[in-house]
Amino acid sequence: MFQFESHNKRNMDETVDKKALLFGLMSVFLCGIGFTIITPVVPFLVQPYINNPDEQTIAVTLLTSVYAVCVFFAAPGLGALSDRYGRRPVLLVCLLGSAAGYLVFGIGGALWILFAGRIIDGITGGTISTIFAYFADITPREQRTKYFGWMSAVVGVGTVIGPTLGGLLARFGYSVPLYFGAIITLLNVIYGFFFMPESLHEDNRLNKITFVRLNPFIQLADVLSMKNLKRLLVAAFLLWIPSGSLQAVFSQFTMDTFSWKPALIGLMFSIIGIQDIISQGFIMPRLLNKISDKQIALLGMASEIIGYSFIAASALFSFYPFVIAGMFIFGFGDSIFGPSLNGMVSKSADSGEQGRIQGGSQAIQALAKIIGPVIGGRIYVSLGSAAPAFMGVALIAAAIPVLYKSTNATM
DSSP: OOOOOOTTSOOTTOOOOHHHHHHHHHHHHHHHHHHHTTTTTHHHHHGGGOOOHHHHHHHHHHHHHHHHHHHHHHHHHHHHHHHHHOHHHHHHHHHHHHHHHHHHHHHOSSHHHHHHHHHHHHHTOOHHHHHHHHHHHHSOGGGHHHHHHHHHHHHHHHHHHHHHHHHHHGGGOTTHHHHHHHHHHHHHHHHHHHHOOOOSOGGGSOSOOOHHHHOHHHHHHHHHTSHHHHHHHHHHHHHHHHHHHHHHHHHHHHHHHHOOOHHHHHHHHHHHHHHHHHIIIIIHHHHHHHSOHHHHHHHHHHHHHHHHHHHHHHHHHTOHHHHHHHHHHHHHHHHHHHHHHHHHHHTTSOGGGHHHHHHHHHHHHHHHHHHHHHHHHHHHHHHOTTHHHHHHHHHHHHHHHHHHHHHHHHO
8 A cells, every 4th residue: 555754744845746647647538527527417317307398497496505504514524534545545435425316316217316416426525625635635735826727627527528528428429428427437436446545644533533524514514713814714715605606597597598419518618618628728837836826716706707798688688699708707717716715725724724724624515505505596587698607706805805815814
């Protein structure tokens, strides 16, 4: 089994274990495909069970929310388990749960079965936070933002392929993308079982797991009690609420406004992935040489505001070029905000605490994605299709000064 020295003892010029890096990047690539391959078809899978269009929108957003509820309750516990037993076993179990969730969702047969599939996937939904902790273990502190950028770029490749592939596979049946997602996730489990090295040295592991570490509310309060994290995560929370809303309603929005089909919807979701590739491959390395993590995050937030404005305009004028432009601009902002935030979060704790803070961060993101789709679905139905995008403009505008004050005080 591979072992890694604590990064508190590493020098800046020491290299990263190549096998660990390869597995981590392959995992996020397959996760990028698996997470996004189903997005173009969710409204079409719900449609046979609901006749009322407004109720269909609510059901689609609730499917996103129920997944986030499960992640919220499970993520801190999974983070604690990875701090105690290592990243490897937790990550493999999470991937198995995702495969089972895709399979159940694809089988369907009734609306409650679709919800059951999302619940199974959500309970084991600690994959990304565990991978972030894994990368924090194997990379020097000073280089983490760079490696988190690599992760975003590789996820971007997966998210380019995933929605487009999902839309194309839907031609053979709306459940086919789900089955394909289950297969590639299982392949990742098999690869990880045989080739994944453990990243967390035994000297850095928790001695025991207490109830406090498993309770999401106590864990959330504990993470928010850290002065150098509280404002940072509150700002991210305000940004994640409209992001969760957009993810939940976008397919329904394009169906209702432009009568788009799964293949075209999938292509639009791929724009986010394209932006990740462009940003991480060409833009992010140059930004890191010139400006700080905080400044990159603020630039990303400003870009998202502009993107939401274009999306709102597309709804008001029923002009689809605006939504394409909006998705490109939003995608750029999202692609640079994520790595800069994760870099700032990971630098705020030692190696033995990475599971804790990443689990807490994912719990807050899950809480936002519980609230975002519910609010987004309701205002979409009651105030019109542009309302969720206007919500994004307002909340991110409120988040910018929070993040600015946070990083001025702590970074």
